[in-house]
Amino acid sequence: MVKVGIIGATGYAGAELVRILLNHKEAQIEWFGSRSYIDENYADIYRNFFELIDADCLGDNMDELASRVDVIFTATPQGFLAGVLNEDILNKVKIIDLSADFRIKDVATYEKWYKIEHKSPQFIKEAVYGLCEINRDKVTTQTRLIANPGCYTTCSILTAYPLVKEGLIDPDTLIIDAKSGTSGAGRGAKTPNLFCEVNESMKAYGVTTHRHTPEIEEQLGYAAGKEITVNFTPHLVPMNRGILATEYATLIKKPDGTYPSYEELKAAYDKYYAKERFVRVLKKGVCPETKWVEGSNYVDVNFVIDERTGRVVMMGALDNLVKGAAGQAVQNMNLLFGFDEAEGLSMVPMFP
Amino acid sequence: MVKVGIIGATGYAGAELVRILLNHKEAQIEWFGSRSYIDENYADIYRNFFELIDADCLGDNMDELASRVDVIFTATPQGFLAGVLNEDILNKVKIIDLSADFRIKDVATYEKWYKIEHKSPQFIKEAVYGLCEINRDKVTTQTRLIANPGCYTTCSILTAYPLVKEGLIDPDTLIIDAKSGTSGAGRGAKTPNLFCEVNESMKAYGVTTHRHTPEIEEQLGYAAGKEITVNFTPHLVPMNRGILATEYATLIKKPDGTYPSYEELKAAYDKYYAKERFVRVLKKGVCPETKWVEGSNYVDVNFVIDERTGRVVMMGALDNLVKGAAGQAVQNMNLLFGFDEAEGLSMVPMFP
Amino acid sequence: MVKVGIIGATGYAGAELVRILLNHKEAQIEWFGSRSYIDENYADIYRNFFELIDADCLGDNMDELASRVDVIFTATPQGFLAGVLNEDILNKVKIIDLSADFRIKDVATYEKWYKIEHKSPQFIKEAVYGLCEINRDKVTTQTRLIANPGCYTTCSILTAYPLVKEGLIDPDTLIIDAKSGTSGAGRGAKTPNLFCEVNESMKAYGVTTHRHTPEIEEQLGYAAGKEITVNFTPHLVPMNRGILATEYATLIKKPDGTYPSYEELKAAYDKYYAKERFVRVLKKGVCPETKWVEGSNYVDVNFVIDERTGRVVMMGALDNLVKGAAGQAVQNMNLLFGFDEAEGLSMVPMFP
Amino acid sequence: MVKVGIIGATGYAGAELVRILLNHKEAQIEWFGSRSYIDENYADIYRNFFELIDADCLGDNMDELASRVDVIFTATPQGFLAGVLNEDILNKVKIIDLSADFRIKDVATYEKWYKIEHKSPQFIKEAVYGLCEINRDKVTTQTRLIANPGCYTTCSILTAYPLVKEGLIDPDTLIIDAKSGTSGAGRGAKTPNLFCEVNESMKAYGVTTHRHTPEIEEQLGYAAGKEITVNFTPHLVPMNRGILATEYATLIKKPDGTYPSYEELKAAYDKYYAKERFVRVLKKGVCPETKWVEGSNYVDVNFVIDERTGRVVMMGALDNLVKGAAGQAVQNMNLLFGFDEAEGLSMVPMFP
Structure with missing residues (x-):
């Protein structure tokens, strides 16, 4: 024990x-x-x-x-x-x-x-950046210090990672529009987080200056094999839990001048996530919803190709307190001590 | 299995x-x-x-x-x-x-x-009325048919049961004002249950005619040892899960003309619930909140004496989909098959 | 001006x-x-x-x-x-x-x-207690000081007033179970009023001790012609605005031993409210909902007789910031200066 | 009349x-x-x-x-x-x-x-496209048919219009990430719009296919003086009213190779909106929030320059039922009949 x-x-x-x-x-x-x-x-x-x-x-x-x-x-x-x-x-x-x-x-x-x-x-x-799905081989029983990823970061990175890693999108065109439940703001007693201020409202904040930006850039930069800059905009949503990231990037055309197909992008997602216990690549046409992962360690991801604009719209959803914080931390602990990676993390998402 | x-x-x-x-x-x-x-x-x-x-x-x-x-x-x-x-x-x-x-x-x-x-x-x-805390001895491996109690009913009964059973209140003065999250209304597509109709609003419904009334009267009548009638008023609250019952009844004075004390009422609650796994009698002065039991099989109960009016205000909170429905059903299944009564029901309440 | x-x-x-x-x-x-x-x-x-x-x-x-x-x-x-x-x-x-x-x-x-x-x-x-519907004759251009009624109080009193005043209910049996949106708690930065603490939850508070109790007792006592005590229980609801009061009292039987009829109670409500601009006695069978008065100076009231228990269930709804505070204050100002009582108060309730 | x-x-x-x-x-x-x-x-x-x-x-x-x-x-x-x-x-x-x-x-x-x-x-x-701030001169007492703009469209267009019109951004890089309250989905009884499905959740929908896309492209195309394509992604938010549009576009560098300054972009917004009654260009650094316009005919807009990525982030907020529908329709009616454009539209935003 x-x-x-x-x-x-x-x-x-x-x-x-x-x-x-x-x-x-x-x-x-x-x-x-x-x-x-x-x-x-x-x-x-x-x-x-x-x-x-x-x-x-x-x-x-x-x-x-x-x-x-x-x-x-x-x-x-x-x-x-x-x-x-x-x-x-x-x-x-x-x-x-x-x-x-x-x-x-x-x-x-x-x-x-x-x-x-x-x-x-x-x-x-x-320190090992503890995004297990990407850095699993570095989270071992020898590791002493884990930097557990941020909530926005986990969602933002995992949503785009396969396409960045496989060179299917231009990472410098990446725009991340993220929406978070209010528990991400913590339990401190501040007027802007009062029920009456948050309820029935929505706003962006920390525009161009949010601290999770360099973390996203660093990690996706490793995947891209070069330094990148992205736009990241967080928003406050009147709900307790959940982050939804909607991400936009320009697709890299194939040598024949056409855009990669749904199947090609899907294959990239499957390459990295098909065996992952906590990342679910949804069926074609299904958009992630934060409620379907609430209380669980899952990240749900999916994408839609827009040939009109040459972009792909990627979406990811997770529970900011679980996969975005405590769940991921326990996942790291499990790896650090050689336990089953999913031990203690079998919470089924709670709906409604 | x-x-x-x-x-x-x-x-x-x-x-x-x-x-x-x-x-x-x-x-x-x-x-x-x-x-x-x-x-x-x-x-x-x-x-x-x-x-x-x-x-x-x-x-x-x-x-x-x-x-x-x-x-x-x-x-x-x-x-x-x-x-x-x-x-x-x-x-x-x-x-x-x-x-x-x-x-x-x-x-x-x-x-x-x-x-x-x-x-x-x-x-x-x-059929056995499957309110395990009260009818546990009738839910056995011989039992074939369980009538799983209603959501409002479970909350309403468990909140008042010890005081009725011990004769500390006059059951015919019992007034139950209950508030429920919207999942109790089911998943049917009806205009009154749309987000925009429920959100930012509150109302009573089924006033004097709600179907859970006779169920409450029958079960508390057994506890009282006589037929009783009560007022039961359900309300719709803009939240997904949770029932809160606020109950009022006139205290029976003791032979010396005084009202029973906090300690005496507390002893009645403890007599029936101290050993119960899923009923929590809160500390003095703490009012039950639905969020503290969300996703779990708990019922939280407590009470306040009002000497000015000679009444006691009893309060109970549960998750209508768990202890008010599915959780209680699994609790019954556990008893029917001789499993640990709490098997599968160790979900810790989720907050926030 | x-x-x-x-x-x-x-x-x-x-x-x-x-x-x-x-x-x-x-x-x-x-x-x-x-x-x-x-x-x-x-x-x-x-x-x-x-x-x-x-x-x-x-x-x-x-x-x-x-x-x-x-x-x-x-x-x-x-x-x-x-x-x-x-x-x-x-x-x-x-x-x-x-x-x-x-x-x-x-x-x-x-x-x-x-x-x-x-x-x-x-x-x-x-000081004149500025509940215009009841004290209108005392709010004159000679008046210097108005005590504007509390939010819970306005709703609680107006809901029961006609039946108390006409002697149709026993005022000492009155139980008021009130539910309020969170704006009633003010804009102070306190942890219990944070979005994540209030949202998806419901609780009673100030049970038997809330400060609006003596105000209700005093005013309804004037209507009853004697001192009365009542139970008043406020609850916090996850919505911004709105108070709903559900009130219970024992009906006074008529000399022939029967309960007063719907029509008799309705006549009492109409006697006091038929000509009131801001009190709406709803149609038979319609329960007040806070959303239908949101943003306006209205109070909606109605009642249901329960012959089984000999009680009447009265219900009232208002916007705590308007009729429960600022709107009523302006209504008083209008009377103090001899303006049309409804000047500035023609806001139509906003739905949804 | x-x-x-x-x-x-x-x-x-x-x-x-x-x-x-x-x-x-x-x-x-x-x-x-x-x-x-x-x-x-x-x-x-x-x-x-x-x-x-x-x-x-x-x-x-x-x-x-x-x-x-x-x-x-x-x-x-x-x-x-x-x-x-x-x-x-x-x-x-x-x-x-x-x-x-x-x-x-x-x-x-x-x-x-x-x-x-x-x-x-x-x-x-x-038919005249009735976006009064842009087409006011075409909405006259001679006009017979007004096509009242869509809710997402009004917000999306007004937020980006000055920068497109003044050639300060590349319109083909425009990405519109829009979030809407649930009243936009109408009052039809559909399961996905039930309280329990919408509450505590967030999702994108109609990704790359939403019908407001061509309307945005046509109108902003007029401003750009050429055909354009944009990405538009609507999202459903657990609130009744309000649309927030977060828009991203690449800034056009000035001849000296630098990006336009805050003052230069602000001047573009002021050029079109300084005299507008219903468009408020917020102070520097203030992000629009839907709650601050609720119930009113206002659109609040603002922007942030991101020199790191060479983009500008534009934001706009309105009440989808007012400026996004009925309010704008009345604004058009006022122009059609020669009334004061703001007649009937003086509702002050309601907060909280």
Whole structure:
């Protein structure tokens, strides 16, 4: 039984980790870390866990925690982990970081987009970007530090990856229009996230400046084999969970001057996802809907060719708290400890 | 492995049964019955099951089905099961009926409230009212026919049961004001259930005439040891899942003329629920919220004494598709086959 | 043209006042008061007013304000107005107070339920409770101070008033189960009011202790001609606007031992409301829905007799920000200045 | 006083027309046409109009109607108006068609995208595309037939128009990602529009094939001075009202090789919209939100330059039932009869 510590257990992603781990056969939570609620009963804060959990919140002392558990999930604000991480900790425990601290390989890029100094750049190189479907071979029992991908990022990358990787689209024409449920904004008490402000409304935000942009560019750049820039626009949607990414790119014509066919693009998706447990390439003509993946670790993807404009419209949907955060983190944990990759992740999507 | 057939698998309650049974270790669905979608792929209708289920919908031939499975769930319109049930079928399979056909012992009462003729009253007496927390000793491996309680009914009864049973309230003063998410209205295409009609609105319906009234009166009447009448008012709420019942009743004064204390009422709740896996009596002062039980088989209950008016306000919350329908049906199945009562029902409530 | 000042213009009720007054022919807003946003452009805070209003927020100096306008609306926290009111101010301007400071005639009752000391009890007697449909004759051009009724209160009182006033129900059996949209909770940044906490959930709150209780009891007590106690339970509903009150009371039998008929109860409602512009007694069998009054100053009411239990179920619906706050305040202003009572209040309910 | 007839008065757009016209000083509705509800009381179907309207629904006999009113609004399914229109009718009344029958000048294009035969192509040339901000000079008291623009179209065109017209972007790179509330799907009873199917979900639909595409291409083609093709993707959002369009296009570099500045693009927007009553160009950095225009005839627009990718991100928001349908239709009526263009359209956006 793996002993688990969570720092940031009282945020939405942290609570989702708890929900998932409660049904995980090989893991047991030892530490519910939360700076804001120290000594409060965890089930008083998240009453869904009443009678399921009887534990008080502890703090965020990584050194102490490292000596008590086998793996630490940090669902913390940007900069926290980079500020406290050291070799001693990494020698004792594995760390799965749900923040962005170790996602971006280039420090200058990180500091530019996040507008904070990186306090432990020496660990960036070692950190493995934990998008299992693409980096599975690097997430091994030897790995010490996982940079768990962002919610928008996971959806955006997996939706376009096969076509970028196979050179079927021009990656510099990529435009990602993403829509997210409000849980992505966290549990902080801010006026713009009040029910009456979000409900019955929709807006874009962080236009051209959202921090997930460089993460998407870096990872899809690896697939493209070159540096790329993309447009990424997030939107806030009046629903709790779910991200839908609609992506546009110009198709690369074949030598004969024609566009690749549906079957050719489908083959690219199948090449990478046919055997994947958590990526579902939908039937022709079916558009992903966030509700069909809610509560589960699935990503649903599909695409439509538009010969009139020479573009392909790609779509992907996932639950931002599961595959976009806690579910993917557990998927990484499973690989780190040699468990079945799907252990604890058999939640069937809940509809309606 | 118990073989399961579902008639009405394409309704919301039927789909929830499927969601639950997919993670049930002892059961396997053999028959997805649906009059409306015969020969269509089940996962084309409920896309959450894509890649999880590969089966076409079959019809509603109970005779054929009875020879192929061990247990049949009927999530069907009122009158269906009563119209086709016979001794031969009951000799072959167990039946868990999610409709109201066998819930009410008095045929005249059934026919008056449901306004249809009961076609097989001979089986009413045998049918066990499957509210496990109250009738557990009657749900045995010998039982052939379960009348699975209604959603409003389960919530309404469990919320008031201990105080009625212990004679702490006057049952004839009981007023039940219940609020339900819209999935309770089913998946039929009706204008009043369109998004734009339900969203941003709230209303009562079926005032003084809702069919769950006699079911509540019968069951709480058993607890009271006499016939009772209650006011029951259902309301439609703009949310998918969840029922909240707010119940009012006059407290019976003690011989010394004082009202029973919080501790005395709490003791009554604990007497019946302390050991129950799926009923949670909340801490003093905490009001049940539907979101804290969403997706799970829990009922959360609590109460507040109002000495000013001499009444107690009782509150209960459950997920209408789980404890109010499919979850309770699986709980009954577990008892019918001697499984752990909680098998397949370990879904942790999902928040947010 | 009447000059208007608003203190608390940046709360939801204040903003609704602004929305209504912009289309009022006889009034012009001179002062947008807001302690939190002084010197900020009002339309930067409520962007619906962009290009409609070009004014900066001012403070809450009542003395200065009193010399610049003809009427002041105070949409402020409890205790504010009582803390600053004086004879000098009242000699200069009329005041319509949307807080509870002057609603309750008995200071001890106010202080008990609101848990604050009343700082200017000397004005309580003079204040007129501005429920126009009932107190219209007291809202005159001579009146200086209006206590604008609460949102729950307006709905709860108007729903039951005719039956209480006519002695058709026993007022001490009255149980009010009220449901409110979330705008009633205000624009303060609190975790329980975040979108993800409210959406897809429902709960009761303030059970037996909500501050609108004594206000309801006082006003319905006047109608009953005696002191009464009632149960009042508010609930939070995942919608922006709207209050629905479902009310239960025991019918008084007629001398011949029968219950009053539908026609007799209807006559009572018509007696008080047939000529009212903003109260609509719905057709027999139609239940009020909050959506049908959204954005308007209407209250829709109706009732159903339950001979089985001897009770009547009364229902009322209004928009908490309009008839429940700002609309009613403008209705009072119209009477105070001798305008057409409906001036500025011709907003047609918006559906969907 | 202009006499108005509405065909399709019981659809959502028809009901919104009624809501607006009730407060219009120069118009009076004489005919509530509805094939489905003939002889039913209009206020029984839309209860928001209870006590405001006392009229029964009439049919869709255009010939009879033409002799009784001055203007007819047809809020009808595609093909209806084209199927019944004739010279005689047009000689008697003005017609404002909210369907697409006369929006597209090229019959073949219409028939290809709408998949129906056009029954009266002879009137297409005469019909004026009623996007007042762009075609105001063609909407005169001489005009007989208005093709009222589509909801997505109005939003999509107005958002990009200044930059296309001024040649600041390459129109063939235009990608329109649009999101709509569910009222755009109409009041027909269809399973995909049920509350439980739409709520808590988001999806694209009609990808590459939505019928508003050729309408956008035609109108923006006029602005560009050439034929263009665009990508247009509509999405369904769990809210009642509102359309948000997020649009992407490549900026045309200036002769010196630099991109146009914020000020240069802003000047283009101001050139066309500074004097427009219903188009608001927001302050720099403010993204349009659908809630800020709800219930009003406003379109809010803004843009962000992305020098990294050489694109501009344009955003527009409107209420699909007002500026996207009924409000714009009334705006056209005002011009057709020489009224103040804003008469009846002074509804202040409702927030929250």
